[in-house]
Amino acid sequence: MSISIHSISKTFGSYKALEEVSLEVPNGSLTALLGPSGSGKTTLLRIVAGLEFADDGPGKILFHGENVSGVPAGKRGVGFVFQHYALFRHMTVAQNIGFGLSVLPRSKRPSPSDIRDRVHELLCLVKLEGLDKRRPHELSGGQRQRVALARALAIRPKVLLLDEPFGALDARVRKDLRRWLRVFHNEIGLTTLFVTHDQEEALELADQVVVMRNARIEQVGSPQEIYDRPHSPFVYEFLGNVNKFTDPSGNQSYIRPHEIDVVFAAEYDPTTDRLARIQHLFSAGPVATLSVRLDDGKFVDIELSRKQLDDLGLSVGDEVSIRSNLPQ
Amino acid sequence: MANLQATTESKPVRALLIGLALIVLSLFLFLPLLAVFAEALRRGWEVFFASLTEDAARSAIKLTLLTAGIAVPLNTLFGLSAAWLVTKYRFKGRAFLISLIDLPFAVSPVIAGLVWIMIFGAKGWLPPSRMTELLAPLAALAAQAASNESIGGLFEGAAAWLADPKIVFAVPGIIIATVFVTFPFVARELIPLMESQGSDQEEAAVTLGAGGWRIFWRVTLPNIKWGLLYGVLLCNARAMGEFGAVSVVSGHIRGQTNTLPLHIEVLYNEYQFSAAFACATLLALLALLTLGLKSVVEQLSGPPQN
Amino acid sequence: MSKRRIIPGFGLSMGFTITYLSLIILLPLAALFLNAAGVGWAEWRSILGSPRIIAAARLTFGLSAVAAAVSVVLGLLVTWVLVRYHFPGKKLLDSMVDLPFALPTAVAGITLTAIYGKTGWIGCHIASAAAWIKTTWQPTGWLGDQVNSWADFGAAYSPLGIFIALTFIGFPFVVRTLQPVMEDLGHEIEEAAATLGAGRWTVFLRVILPLLTPALITGFTLAFARAIGEYGSVIFISGNLPMKTEILPLLIISQLEQFNFKAAAVIASGMLVVSFLLLFIINLLQRRLDWQNR
Numbered sequence: 023m024s025i026s027i028h029s030i031s032k033t034f035g036s037y038k039a040l041e042e043v044s045l046e047v048p049n050g051s052l053t054a055l056l057g058p059s060g061s062g063k064t065t066l067l068r069i070v071a072g073l074e075f076a077d078d079g080p081g082k083i084l085f086h087g088e089n090v091s092g093v094p095a096g097k098r099g100v101g102f103v104f105q106h107y108a109l110f111r112h113m114t115v116a117q118n119i120g121f122g123l124s125v126l127p128r129s130k131r132p133s134p135s136d137i138r139d140r141v142h143e144l145l146c147l148v149k150l151e152g153l154d155k156r157r158p159h160e161l162s163g164g165q166r167q168r169v170a171l172a173r174a175l176a177i178r179p180k181v182l183l184l185d186e187p188f189g190a191l192d193a194r195v196r197k198d199l200r201r202w203l204r205v206f207h208n209e210i211g212l213t214t215l216f217v218t219h220d221q222e223e224a225l226e227l228a229d230q231v232v233v234m235r236n237a238r239i240e241q242v243g244s245p246q247e248i249y250d251r252p253h254s255p256f257v258y259e260f261l262g263n264v265n266k267f268t269d270p271s272g273n274q275s276y277i278r279p280h281e282i283d284v285v286f287a288a289e290y291d292p293t294t295d296r297l298a299r300i301q302h303l304f305s306a307g308p309v310a311t312l313s314v315r316l317d318d319g320k321f322v323d324i325e326l327s328r329k330q331l332d333d334l335g336l337s338v339g340d341e342v343s344i345r346s347n348l349p350q
Numbered sequence: 351m352a353n354l355q356a357t358t359e360s361k362p363v364r365a366l367l368i369g370l371a372l373i374v375l376s377l378f379l380f381l382p383l384l385a386v387f388a389e390a391l392r393r394g395w396e397v398f399f400a401s402l403t404e405d406a407a408r409s410a411i412k413l414t415l416l417t418a419g420i421a422v423p424l425n426t427l428f429g430l431s432a433a434w435l436v437t438k439y440r441f442k443g444r445a446f447l448i449s450l451i452d453l454p455f456a457v458s459p460v461i462a463g464l465v466w467i468m469i470f471g472a473k474g475w476l477p478p479s480r481m482t483e484l485l486a487p488l489a490a491l492a493a494q495a496a497s498n499e500s501i502g503g504l505f506e507g508a509a510a511w512l513a514d515p516k517i518v519f520a521v522p523g524i525i526i527a528t529v530f531v532t533f534p535f536v537a538r539e540l541i542p543l544m545e546s547q548g549s550d551q552e553e554a555a556v557t558l559g560a561g562g563w564r565i566f567w568r569v570t571l572p573n574i575k576w577g578l579l580y581g582v583l584l585c586n587a588r589a590m591g592e593f594g595a596v597s598v599v600s601g602h603i604r605g606q607t608n609t610l611p612l613h614i615e616v617l618y619n620e621y622q623f624s625a626a627f628a629c630a631t632l633l634a635l636l637a638l639l640t641l642g643l644k645s646v647v648e649q650l651s652g653p654p655q656n
Numbered sequence: 657m658s659k660r661r662i663i664p665g666f667g668l669s670m671g672f673t674i675t676y677l678s679l680i681i682l683l684p685l686a687a688l689f690l691n692a693a694g695v696g697w698a699e700w701r702s703i704l705g706s707p708r709i710i711a712a713a714r715l716t717f718g719l720s721a722v723a724a725a726v727s728v729v730l731g732l733l734v735t736w737v738l739v740r741y742h743f744p745g746k747k748l749l750d751s752m753v754d755l756p757f758a759l760p761t762a763v764a765g766i767t768l769t770a771i772y773g774k775t776g777w778i779g780c781h782i783a784s785a786a787a788w789i790k791t792t793w794q795p796t797g798w799l800g801d802q803v804n805s806w807a808d809f810g811a812a813y814s815p816l817g818i819f820i821a822l823t824f825i826g827f828p829f830v831v832r833t834l835q836p837v838m839e840d841l842g843h844e845i846e847e848a849a850a851t852l853g854a855g856r857w858t859v860f861l862r863v864i865l866p867l868l869t870p871a872l873i874t875g876f877t878l879a880f881a882r883a884i885g886e887y888g889s890v891i892f893i894s895g896n897l898p899m900k901t902e903i904l905p906l907l908i909i910s911q912l913e914q915f916n917f918k919a920a921a922v923i924a925s926g927m928l929v930v931s932f933l934l935l936f937i938i939n940l941l942q943r944r945l946d947w948q949n950r
Contacts, residue, residue: 073557094556108553111573126559380752383755428673432669438665450682458884461905464688469683473917530684562665593888611760618766618892623766636760
């Protein structure tokens with residue numbers, strides 16, 4: 023089911039959280055809302071869920087063409103996974119997952135045995151078989167996260183919304199769970215929108231990335247597009263390391279560390295190169311990072327493969343020629 | 351030997367401080383508690399039990415139970431409603447509302463009684479004569495119902511009160527004064543607790559399709575039950591032990607409008623010390639029970655945190 | 657649309673809360689203030705200016721302040737021991753600190769009188785000590801009066817007795833406001849001070865005490881506000897001698913007993929204004945505290 027967001031604004035008192043934001047989330051896609059804190063991404067997600075309501079005005083939210091702006095959260099059919107999971111502390115895992123089904127009106131409520139079956143099915147889906155009797159405080163962070171996901175899926179939502187799904191997890195679990203979610207999404211094909219402030223997460227996981235800043239959408243596109251063809255300096259800087267140059271007339275240009283080549287100073291070509299001295303060298307990992315200092319005192323970061331670095335045999339203090347279409 | 355530890359005192363200093371604290375606590379806490387029981391039993395068990403079972407004592411116990419039985423549920427309902435309101439929603443005047451809830455803490459119990467005399471007393475807004483007028487139609491109805499042969503018995507009490515609707519210097523006054531004094535206890539316990547728990551779980555329940563009552567019963571209440579219980583206990587202890595406010599509105603009619611604390615005062619002023627302290631043991635035991643249950647509640651509500 | 661609330665029940669809880677609050681608290685207080693406001697300015701002055709009321713106000717506010725100050729010292733000591741040290745019976749002590757909250761004031765009143773009166777466990781020592789002072793130094797003036805009274809009645813029927821009762825009900829407020837703050841202090845900040853060469857006493861005075869000050873002030877104010885209005889635990893031990901040991905709440909009752917409703921309303925309103933001001937100050941302090949800790 024696709025989600026269309028039309029011209030949504032939201033103010034809290036005098037603070038503008040969203041300003042006329044419009045966005046299309048295609049059916050079956052995995053879309054990331056990416057931005058720094060305070061950019062409005064979580065507010066947008068909560069408005070889609072019906073946990074927050076947009077300011078009066080022309081703004082509306084459509085699910086598959088149908089206006090749901092006036093539909094309360096409980097009737098929207100959204101699965102929402104909270105940043106800190108919001109699991110019901112006093113209920114077991116199974117009771118948590120079955121909650122949404124057990125509160126359906128009597129006429130639509132499945133029988134207890136059907137609920138049990140569905141809970142079991144979901145536990146298998148999120149790979150938590152056998153933990154149904156546990157309580158939330160007896161689970162690890164990653165397990166809680168998956169219980170929250172199963173609970174959201176139990177009501178067979180039309181769309182899945184996740185607020186900083188990996189924010190509260192440590193780095194390793196985060197990486198595993200990220201990969202797992204990607205595969206999981208491919209299997210169930212549910213339109214999914216998630217919020218993150220981690221650019222690596224957004225780029226690795228999503229089909230579509232929405233970069234937000236100061237209550238507005240800055241750019242929408244595939245991870246490749248966003249990374250390679252940023253529309254604005256903000257997007258450039260927000261997605262990974264970048265070297266920033268300001269020419270004498272004040273124009274700014276950007277170049278990513280991996281887009282710069284390093285050659286021996288003897289091969290210096292004044293039309294494309296600049297001379298620099300290596301200040302720092304970090305090579306513990308597959309990619310080596312050099313920090314070099316240009317003749318005008320500016321520092322530039324460069325990323326090379328380890329092999330390249332080894333072939334060049336460089337060390338701190340060496341003079342090199344760096345090659346790219348650098349501003350002179 | 352010099353004190354090598356950076357963040358604690360040397361042994362003698364520690365012992366001295368603990369000793370001083372123990373002295374303070376004994377003088378203020380243990381000695382009074384001991385004294386209640388010692389004084390109560392000074393003239394033997396027989397006098398002790400006789401003081402508790404005489405008619406005036408019994409009716410005082412009954413009235414105390416009745417008062418708490420009405421004031422505590424009312425204020426529990428209010429506490430839940432107020433805590434829900436100020437922790438689940440943000441609205442204009444919210445902070446002001448919270449300070450209004452605390453207001454009775456800053457009001458002397460004597461004034462808590464006085465305010466009702468300003469309303470229902472002879473020179474108040476609704477003096478007994480005016481109440482009689484206002485309630486006349488109801489009184490007529492009740493009198494009619496009471497004269498009915500089959501169900502009349504049920505309405506006799508109501509009819510009798512409505513014919514002479516006294517509030518202050520009568521039982522209703524004692525009850526409303528107690529309601530005033532015990533007003534904030536449950537809300538005070540619940541507001542910080544519910545504030546710290548946030549609304550995440552309730553919101554999750556909303557997205558899963560649960561309605562208001564269901565969210566309250568199945569999500570909120572299980573999370574706050576121990577705090578609620580503790581608030582109710584405190585509210586009850588105060589309701590049963592309130593003295594100043596009820597003393598102002600009671601009119602001190604022995605056997606009719608005396609709660610246990612008022613009965614104690616009467617006995618004390620009549621120099622029946624042993625009897626006064628015998629009744630005081632009941633309230634002291636109630637206080638100890640409240641404190642004991644508090645510790646239990648704290649232990650129970652301690653461990654499972656998300 | 658922006659007025660919509662996500663969690664249901666706003667209307668119901670708002671309606672019930674406001675109605676109940678108005679009926680039980682606001683309306684009665686309004687009745688009191690309107691009654692007092694109906695009294696002319698001149699009459700206000702003559703009521704509040706009467707020597708008996710001035711004496712009672714002095715006694716009430718003065719002793720409440722002294723008792724609250726002593727409560728702060730005792731509360732600090734007790735909290736320090738409860739938070740910092742481990743010793744057998746600590747848990748029991750901790751839960752017993754709330755006794756003055758839970759024990760009905762009338763019970764506290766007659767019990768304190770029994771202990772601190774002349775025949776009481778402690779009162780007899782006070783009386784004999786006072787008798788000794790009396791014969792040895794023969795103090796005169798105010799102190800002489802006090803010593804005479806102590807020698808005759810122990811701590812009962814004198815300001816000392818009222819002070820004891822007010823400290824009894826006041827010090828748990830200090831402990832309970834101080835305790836969470838002290839528990840949150842942690843050892844790091846003291847360790848930092850210690851590594852910088854500060855001695856234990858210096859650390860306490862220059863590092864710990866300033867951090868505790870806001871909580872101490874709040875505790876003081878709470879104990880003070882409670883003491884001003886306290887009735888049950890005081891009237892038995894005080895003896896209620898006009899001009900000497902009569903407190904303001906008792907004066908309200910004696911005005912009522914003389915059917916002097918106006919005077920009762922005026923005194924009560926005056927007391928309430930003071931109490932509300934105190935509450936307001938606590939709120940301001942707490943807001944500042946929150947702001948500091950942000």
